[in-house]
Amino acid sequence: MTSIGTGYDLSNSVFSPDGRNFQVEYAVKAVENGGTAIGIRCKDGIVLALEKLITSKLLKPGANKRIATVDRNMGVVSSGLLPDGRHFVSRARDEAAEWRRLYKSPTPTSALANRMGSYVQMYTLYSSVRPFGVTAIVGGWDSEAELPVDGQVGSGPKVGSGGKKDGAKYGGPFLYMIEPSGLYWGYYGAATGKGRQIAKSELEKLSLSEGNLSLEEGVKEAARIIYVAHDDNKDKDFELEMTWVSSLDGPTKGRHEEVPKELREEAERLAKKALEGDDDDDDDEKMEE
Amino acid sequence: MNHFPQTWGRPRDDVYGAYDHSHFQTAGPQQHTQSPIVTGTSVVAAKFKDGVVIAADNLASYGSLARFTDVKRIRKFNDQVVVGFGGDVSDMQYLDRLLNSLDVRENYSTTETPLNAKNLHTYLSKVMYKRRSDFNPLWNHLLIAGLDGESKPFLASADLLGTTFAAPTLATGFGAHLAQPILRRTVPDEASVQNVSKDEAVRLVKECMKVLFYRDARSLDKYSIAVITKEGVELKQDEKLENQSWAFAEGIRGYGTQVN
Numbered sequence: 218m219t220s221i222g223t224g225y226d227l228s229n230s231v232f233s234p235d236g237r238n239f240q241v242e243y244a245v246k247a248v249e250n251g252g253t254a255i256g257i258r259c260k261d262g263i264v265l266a267l268e269k270l271i272t273s274k275l276l277k278p279g280a281n282k283r284i285a286t287v288d289r290n291m292g293v294v295s296s297g298l299l300p301d302g303r304h305f306v307s308r309a310r311d312e313a314a315e316w317r318r319l320y321k322s323p324t325p326t327s328a329l330a331n332r333m334g335s336y337v338q339m340y341t342l343y344s345s346v347r348p349f350g351v352t353a354i355v356g357g358w359d360s361e362a363e364l365p366v367d368g369q370v371g372s373g374p375k376v377g378s379g380g381k382k383d384g385a386k387y388g389g390p391f392l393y394m395i396e397p398s399g400l401y402w403g404y405y406g407a408a409t410g411k412g413r414q415i416a417k418s419e420l421e422k423l424s425l426s427e428g429n430l431s432l433e434e435g436v437k438e439a440a441r442i443i444y445v446a447h448d449d450n451k452d453k454d455f456e457l458e459m460t461w462v463s464s465l466d467g468p469t470k471g472r473h474e475e476v477p478k479e480l481r482e483e484a485e486r487l488a489k490k491a492l493e494g495d496d497d498d499d500d501d502e503k504m505e506e
Numbered sequence: 507m508n509h510f511p512q513t514w515g516r517p518r519d520d521v522y523g524a525y526d527h528s529h530f531q532t533a534g535p536q537q538h539t540q541s542p543i544v545t546g547t548s549v550v551a552a553k554f555k556d557g558v559v560i561a562a563d564n565l566a567s568y569g570s571l572a573r574f575t576d577v578k579r580i581r582k583f584n585d586q587v588v589v590g591f592g593g594d595v596s597d598m599q600y601l602d603r604l605l606n607s608l609d610v611r612e613n614y615s616t617t618e619t620p621l622n623a624k625n626l627h628t629y630l631s632k633v634m635y636k637r638r639s640d641f642n643p644l645w646n647h648l649l650i651a652g653l654d655g656e657s658k659p660f661l662a663s664a665d666l667l668g669t670t671f672a673a674p675t676l677a678t679g680f681g682a683h684l685a686q687p688i689l690r691r692t693v694p695d696e697a698s699v700q701n702v703s704k705d706e707a708v709r710l711v712k713e714c715m716k717v718l719f720y721r722d723a724r725s726l727d728k729y730s731i732a733v734i735t736k737e738g739v740e741l742k743q744d745e746k747l748e749n750q751s752w753a754f755a756e757g758i759r760g761y762g763t764q765v766n
Contacts (some may be wrong), residue, residue, distance in 0.1 A: 286614055310614070314607060321603070367606055370566065370577040433674035475616060 229342045244397035247350035251296035253412035253446045258355040258392040259427045259435035262463035262505035263356035265294045266439035271454035284460045288313040291357030292460045292473040296410030321367040326357035330393035338399025341383040348397045358462040361388035412446025440484035534657030538642035542594035547724045548581045549590035549649045550714045553659040553674045553699045554707035557735035558651040561711045565726035566595045580730040587623045587652035588732045592678035594645035623652030631730040635668025647678035652734045674699050680722040685714035
């Protein structure tokens with residue numbers, strides 16, 4: 218960054234002569250110090266996982282959850298400044314509630330990502346505010362069923378709401394990542410925070426775009442990736458936090474929930490085993506699972 | 507044109523005379539809902555030893571017109587609470603959406619225990635009382651059925667005035683007159699709840715629904731019934747009254763064309 222110190226990094230919303238907004242880039246730096254967060258889009262659901270770094274031994278284990286639920290069917294995990302993350306979640310919940318008030322139905326994940334992208338981007342436009350110090354991963358399951366309108370009292374027409382194409386697929390798992398600039402893309406696998414480079418290369422190995430990975434495999438992979446991405450030398454302790462959303466006939470019935478304790482512990486056991494295996498022969502260990 | 511903005515765009519006083527501001531006044535004070543429009547009739551409920559049964563027919567009347575015949579007035583809140591709505595249907599929809607948003611917000615904290623029937627009754631009665639104190643009541647009579655904090659059967663009502671009442675059996679609207687005495691024959695007091703099984707309670711409530719269909723002109727033979735126990739909520743929304751007998755109608759005198 219040769220142009221640092223030229224004065225163009227002192228105010229938000231000011232471009233440098235070569236077309237950069239330094240305040241946004243510094244916000245990205247804040248994210249790069251946060252614990253690793255990942256999201257995986259599996260064929261029948263979404264897994265969100267977080268490496269929650271333990272800042273004090275006085276904190277109660279398992280308390281202070283960081284992955285939040287928005288409406289019933291979406292989850293948000295973020296990396297970076299924690300209070301910014303909480304504000305992001307708070308806004309996301311308000312957006313989802315407002316969507317319901319207007320349209321009397323749950324927010325599609327894509328719509329929430331769009332609204333939140335616009336919201337975050339607004340914090341790059343004014344000198345009176347600073348950009349969000351978080352990159353957030355939003356994952357959700359949009360219902361594949363014909364849902365009743367909120368507060369609907371009757372059954373409505375037998376043909377349903379109409380306006381739908383025959384044979385087209387509706388609903389499914391969706392995953393988005395929103396950066397401090399307001400940029401957001403939909404992903405098969407998303408990673409942010411300290412260990413994002415390692416996590417991304419691990420995610421690429423899963424060939425998620427082929428759509429073969431099941432939700433349960435996804436949970437195990439997510440745990441393993443968080444363990445692989447964790448840097449033992451720099452950070453000592455972390456807690457693995459994992460949530461998931463499945464289809465209506467899956468384990469969470471379309472709701473965003475914490476991964477059950479048994480499954481999470483099993484995934485952690487396998488993750489640790491895979492890590493130990495890394496030292497002698499990596500491949501054999503993984504084939505066994 | 508002068509420099510008083512408040513007169514811009516108004517008819518000129520010197521041409522048309524002084525403007526009569528009373529044209530902008532609406533007649534009388536602001537009025538809220540004075541009467542319900544589309545209504546549902548009775549809701550009937552009874553406790554039994556492991557839970558509560560609650561039922562209401564699927565009719566929404568527009569005055570005396572049977573306007574909507576597939577209206578579900580028994581609403582599940584979660585796995586241990588069901589709310590039955592008598593009275594205005596649009597106010598029921600409002601309350602349904604309110605409860606839906608409450609449930610969404612409740613869902614955000616994973617550690618807390620879910621809201622039970624007692625919690626929900628307290629909440630709803632406060633909503634009803636607040637609205638009547640604003641002279642803008644929600645025109646409903648609600649029965650809240652489910653389990654309380656100790657997983658014991660819970661049944662209570664809240665009405666448009668904010669009045670609350672709890673009893674082992676409850677019925678709203680016409681049912682308060684016709685069904686309540688029948689329910690009390692089997693469940694006279696809190697102690698007798700222990701002697702009533704689930705099947706007996708379901709049979710009792712179904713019997714009440716039948717009597718109400720015979721006698722209440724704003725009722726329907728299609729109804730919804732829910733049973734709430736520790737196992738969860740068993741909600742059926744397309745039940746039909748069985749074994750109807752209209753033989754008694756022959757004996758009714760005083761209506762129609764007969765003279766004796």
